[in-house]
Amino acid sequence: MKDRNFNDMGIFKKDKLQIINFQSYGSATRLYVRGRAIEDENIDLDQKGIFNLMKNTWKRFETDEIKNAPIKITFSNGETVEGVTDNDGYYLIDENIAGLQNLANEEGWVKFELSFGNTKLKREILLQNRFPGEMLIPGDNAKFGVISDIDDTILHTGVVSSLKWKVIINTMFKRATKRSQLEGASDFYTKLHMGKSGDEANPIFYVSHSPWNLYRYLELFLKTNNFPKGPVLLRSMASFKMRKKSDEKPQKQKEISNLLTAYPELPFILIGDSGEKDGDIYQEISTLFPGRIKAIYLRSVNHSKRMARIENLFADFKDIPFLMVNKTEEAIEHAKKNGFI
Structure with a gap:
């Protein structure tokens, strides 16, 4: 620069x-x-x-x-x-x-x-x-908020690929308007936004480890694929170069904590994938903010070791509804049974 x-x-x-x-x-x-x-x-x-x-x-x-x-x-x-x-x-x-x-x-x-x-x-x-x-500003009709990861949660990215080569190729050589969403994701998010009554306008917050330099790229992807409009929270390029302290939390976790603190009366649904650290972050958030998380959804990824780690991580997780999502239809059915949509 x-x-x-x-x-x-x-x-x-x-x-x-x-x-x-x-x-x-x-x-x-x-x-x-x-x-x-x-x-x-x-x-x-x-x-x-x-x-x-x-x-x-x-x-x-x-x-x-x-x-x-x-x-x-x-x-x-x-x-x-x-x-x-x-x-x-x-x-x-x-x-x-x-x-x-x-x-x-x-x-x-x-x-x-x-x-x-x-x-x-x-x-x-x-x-x-x-x-x-x-x-x-979330309205009075909102029954809950949704905090969602982006990469490999709603956008095909390849964050679990070797050396992240798929992430680089997809970002450099594909237009935002040509990027693929995970099947049915925008429909699921629209249902969550509307809520069970259809007029709840539940806020959707998109949180990612990607840098702010990709903000307009990701914003265009969301708009092109008809996702509900919502704040997109990324991080600065400078944070990639900074050496983190051993006890310092990931930027994504800080953003999620800020959201729950900003809206103390609003419960949240957390959506991510099983490829990175979403499971660990979401579990810790649910502990730090007891009674505030209505459900956790994690997208399955094509990586056997990471999938096994997540399954083990959530083996004894009983207090909050949790679902490992293979297909969006499963998440929609789960959300209906729990009265979210």
């Missing part, structure tokens, strides 16, 4: 500036907004051809971040909130603001606009310095 300061951006001929908002979540009194300010690389996620796919993959990871940039959020009622990007161009605005639920639509989404706070920039800015953003 290029080391560029916000104040000297006019020295070179550069791309226009943009602000990307990562769909996040909040409450009636909490604003929790994430995103990143970077240069526009003109990435076309649906562009065809191997060369174009490789070029766009390079652009997604070779980002030119806008450091220490003041930004502003403007709501539909005219109220504004200010923030600033960090040294990697990311921003996180976490503030207590009353009345946010009055700005939400029937699905709980609060729309707003983002803009660069410095209007005297020596750089061109996309979209007349007006960038769309959204934040989800």
Whole structure:
């Protein structure tokens, strides 16, 4: 990544500036907004051809971040909130603001606009310095939330392949609009979102170990395959390089804990796969938050040793409904019997 300061951006001929908002979540009194300010690389996620796919993959990871940039959020009622990007161009605005639920639509989404706070920039800015953003506030009708992994849970990825070569090939050489979902996954998630009554609007949160650089790629995959709209929670590239402490929890577990803490009255269903650490994380979450997990679903993967480990891990797990999912129909039937859909 290029080391560029916000104040000297006019020295070179550069791309226009943009602000990307990562769909996040909040409450009636909490604003929790994430995103990143970077240069526009003109990435076309649906562009065809191997060369174009490789070029766009390079652009997604070779980002030119806008450091220490003041930004502003403007709501539909005219109220504004200010923030600033960090040294990697990311921003996180976490503030207590009353009345946010009055700005939400029937699905709980609060729309707003983002803009660069410095209007005297020596750089061109996309979209007349007006960038769309959204934040989800679960409604009163919601009976539970769903926290789902992405890779090999709803998206064919190959995380259990040797040296992760399938992950690399799928990401570099396949367009988001051509990636395959696991059979019936979007139908199952839509049923969970609607709930038993059909109008619960249960929130769906997508959590992955993938970097934020893949946010728009994954967002397009979810939209193309008709998954319910929901916050997509990833991690920064910097976290891949950091040496973790022996007792430090995975980023995915931290995000899940944050969600359960954010909504103390809302129970959750956890969905993942048996290829990585989802089983371990979900078990620990259920212990840390007793009475909050309604069910755990883990997708089966084509790896005998990992499957055997998960079966052994959950052999004595009796307090929370658990299902190893071979086919989505099994999960749908299980959810019906337990009154989720």
